[in-house]
Amino acid sequence: MRKLTLRTLLVMLVYVLGQPLSAQTTYQTPPQSIADLFNAPATPSVTFNKDGSMMLVLERNEAPSIEDLAQPELRIGGIRINPAISGQSRAGSFTNLKIKKTRSGEESQVKGLPSNPKMNGFSLSLDEKYLAFTQTESNGISLWVVDMATLEAKKLTEPILNQVFGNSVAWLPDNTIVIKAVNPSRGAMPKAPAAPAGPVIQETSGNAAPSRTYQDLLTNPYDEALFAYFMDSQLMKVNLDGSKVPFGKPAMIKSMDISPDGNYLLIESIQKPFSYLVPADRFPYTVEIWSTVGEMVKTLAQIPLDEVRPTGFDATVTGIRNVNWRADKPATLYWAEAQDKGDPRVKVEERDIVYTLSAPFTAEKQKLVGTALRFGGISWSDDSFAILNERWFASRTEKRSVINPSNPAQAPKVIIERSSDDLYNDPGSPLFTRNTFGRNVLLRKGDLVYMTSEGGSPEGSMPFLSTFNTSTKEQKILWRSQAPYYERVAKVLAADATEFITIKEGTDLQPNYWLINTKKRIAPMQVTNFAHPYESIKGIKKQLVTYKRKDGLNLSAIVYTPEGYDPAKDGRLPVLMWAYPREYKSAADAAQVRGSKYTFTRLNWGSPIYWVTRGYAIMDQTEMPIVGEGDQEPNDFFIEQLVANAEAAIDHIVEMGIGDRNKIAVGGHSYGAFMTANLLSHTNIFAAGIARSGAYNRTLTPFGFQYEQRTYWEAPEVYFNMSPFSFAHQVKTPILLIHGEADNNSGTFPIQSERYYNALKGHGATTRLVFLPHESHGYAAKESVLHTLWEMDTWLEKYVKNRK
Structure with missing residues (x-):
């Protein structure tokens, strides 16, 4: 009996020791050098008034706490709702508001702000005498207004706004405000049934209805009741004295848009039946025109449920879509209608037709223009000039026409x-100015339109301001960013673009706003003086490096090394390579240098640059192009090109004398995590990997993923070969998996990491899986981010820096 017991204990001990460790731990914090950088004060945001003479300086706090994220949340209809406030649960906010005069630099504090400010949705009245904003309270969202003459803020309404879906505040020309409020008659929130009334059933009658893998969909009748309850809205007019008048009928209002002359509203209202397959923005809805006293003028369209749509990124819905007001007319609507039934495989002369309809909306719609590609919007100027935008994703073609x-x-x-x-050949995007209706129209002088471009070049991006002659197609550069700075136009002040405001930054120069006048011979004037938030990394070295893949394709990356580091004296460093793959239809385009070595070294929650303080060299924005030219699809060559990209990057950092070939880690987020897992499946060239919030089994996203338009049944070998899950048995490199347990991104369900971890564990890989409570695809809570940084640092120290 004693022998049997001893043998049994030994067997049990061996079994227990052989099992993977699994436990919940408290939140950890990374080394001080990393924590200090993450906790650095946030730089304020800036917006301008119509003529750029005034700036709204919006200050914000550090990251929210995990307690903030842990508040009750409904995940229904593809949206996330905080039921306590009838608003979205993860919206950011600002904590302070200042007004700054652009030319004098005079800055004033707005008085009377909420005592616990969580402000958002700032919008100036048409005459700019008042500024409206919303304030999130514990039991709802209220409307506030600032008198711009006195800079005094006051509360206009109780917390009655409904911000579950779409905009909720809009100014009328007479300085009254239209709000989308919670329907005062909606009653109490539906209670969950003690038991279901029956099974949940979905049925199809044979029509193909492919759809991508969406998160947070409706799943049962109770979800439907909750969605209808929280969408229930009533429009109201609010006067500056706080009095309010409801108008129009209550509805599940999806969006509201006031006509430029202020006489009409374009209202989109969601209708039943709801769907369990697609999110709320594809539910049935009506498009109606109301007067601003709430009278129904016209039902423009009744859009059916959008469950059945052809596959492909160039596919769209049949019928009316993208209904908007013309910016240059008092009350004229325009929209597009597909002529190919929304199917990119159908060959037609005109893909879309754009129609218009003007007040009083009793006439027939008028054809404005047809497009050979998919309609992509119109930039308006006046009744004689506008720019039509078309695009076709499959060929990466974009076209603009006058x-x-x-x-x-x-x-x-x-x-x-x-x-x-x-x-390299991007002429840029048009600049806009405000017309008498307060709408954005093209900044234009005859045939000349004014443009800003990223200014891509083999030396990196050098943004510029130009004129583009729409008659001769000639472009004239008026101003360009100069080394060693990265500078771009933020606001044009003069009609001829001779005076404008830029955002100027350098590697160690915090972005700030500058006033430039190219007509007067005066030096640029600094308008803001935001402080450098990262004193500890001011001295690090930043390089834009270029190198070649074995097939000759040019690649690039941004390399960071510690302050004072000299390869000749200090030897080789461990390396953290961070990347995100991208598909191209042209090798020439894929080979172009992207980014700039002169941009400010700004850190966000997911940045790899933290580890330069820990003695690592960082390869950031490491180009991982996947090219498929002509009829070839990029993903047919995904693995071989991905591996070639990684090998070229490693060879280059080693040849520079910086990297230790045996101590290089690779990491990425989302599709970058997918990349990381693939590299570890098909190579043994890395010391470790870090994969955050990725998808690893493409059969779980069978109707397309990223830029892959083919379905699993059209290209099963591509889905299999691109899935790291298929090759979990080949992974010999330690890999850290991190995932937000409330991931809301299409395709990256948390189960992707769970199943991949189980596959790795089952084949004896060295791996660790970390689920972050309440976090979505991007991590927000301070505790979550600091713990993520700790996990990454611990993994890198163990398996990279101190690798034997």
Whole structure:
């Protein structure tokens, strides 16, 4: 009996010791050098008034606490709701508001702000005499207003706004405010049934209904009741004295948009039946035109449930879509209608037709223009000039044409047709100014439109301001960022673009706003003086490096090394390589240098740069292009090109004398995590890997993922070969998996990490899985981020820096 017991105990001991450790721990904090950087004060945000003479300086606090994220939350209809406030549960907010005069630099504190400020949604009235904003309270969201003459803030309403979906505040020209409020008659929140009334059933009658893998969908009748309850809204007019008047009928209002002249509202209201397959923005809805006294003027469209849509990124819905007001007219609507049934595989001469309809909306719709590609919007100027945008994802083509809205029979004139991936030849995006309606229209002088571009080049991005002649297609650069700075235009003040405000930054120069005048010979004037938040990394070295893949493709990365580091004297360093793959249809476009060595070294919660303080070299923004030209699809070559990218990056950092080939880690977030797992499945060239919030089994995203348009059944070998889960038995490199347990990103369900971890564990890999409570795809709570940094630091120290 004693022998049997001893043998049994030995067997049990061996079994227990052989099992993976699994436990919950308290939140940990990383080394002080990392924690101090994360806890650095946030830089204020800035917005401008119409003519740029005034700046709103918005201050914010550090990251929220885990207690903030742990508040009750409903995840229904593809949205996340805080039931206590009838608003979204994860919206950011600001804690202070100052007003700064651009030219004089005079700064004033707004008085009378909420005692516990959680402000958002700042918007100026048309005459800019008042500023509205929302304040999140413990039991709802209230409306506040600032008198811009006295800079006094006051509360206009109790916490009655409904911010579950879409905008909730809009100014009328007479300085009254339209709000979307909680329906005062909606009653108490539905109670969960003690027992279900029956099974949950879904049925299809044979029509193909492919859809991507969405999160937080409705799952049962109780979810439906909750969704209808929290969407229930009533429009109200609020006067500056706080009095309010309801108007129009209550509805599940999806969006509201006031016409430029202030006489009409465009209202989109969600209807039943709801769906368990797609999120709320694809539920049935009506498009109605109301007067601003709440009278129904016209039902423009009744959009059906959008469950059945062709596959592909160029697919769209049939019928009316993208209904908007023309910015240059008092009350004229425009929208697009697909002529190919929304199916990119159908060959038609016109993919979309754009229609218009003007007040009083009793006439027939008028055709404005047809498009050969998919409609991508219109930039308006006046009734004789507008720029039509088209795009086609499959070929990465974008096209811009000048149209004459007053003469639809006049053919569009193509002014730009290019690859959207071609950074070097990007002429930029048009600049806008405000018209008398307070709407954005093109900044233009005859045939000249004013543009800003990233200014891509083999030396990196050098942004510029230019004119583009729409008649001759000639571009003239008026101003360009100069080394050693990265500077870009934030606001144009003069009609001829001779005076403007820029955001100027350098590697160690905190971004600040500057006033520039190219006509007067005066030195640029600094407008803001935001402090450098990261004193401890001021001296680190930053390099934009270029190198070649074995097939000759040019690649690039940003390399950071510790302050004072000299490869010749200090020897080789451990390396953390951080990357995110991207697909291209052209090798020439894929080879272009992206980024700039002159940008400010700013750290966010997920940055790898923290580890430069721990003695690592960092390869950030490491290019991982996957190219498939012509009829070839990039993902047909994913693994071999991914491995070639990584090998080239390692070879280069080693050849620079910086990296220790035996101490290089690779990491990434989301698709970067997917990349990391693939690299560890198919190579043994890394010391360790870090994969955050990734997807590892592509059969769980069978109707497409990232930029893959084919379904699993069309390309099963691609889905299998690109899935790290398929090759878990080949992983010999330690890999750290981190995932937010409330991930809301399409495809990256937490079960992806759970199942991948089980596969790795089952094949004896060295791995660790960390689930972060209440965190979504991006991590927010201070405790969560600090713990993530601790996990990463511990993993790197053990398996990279101190690797034997």
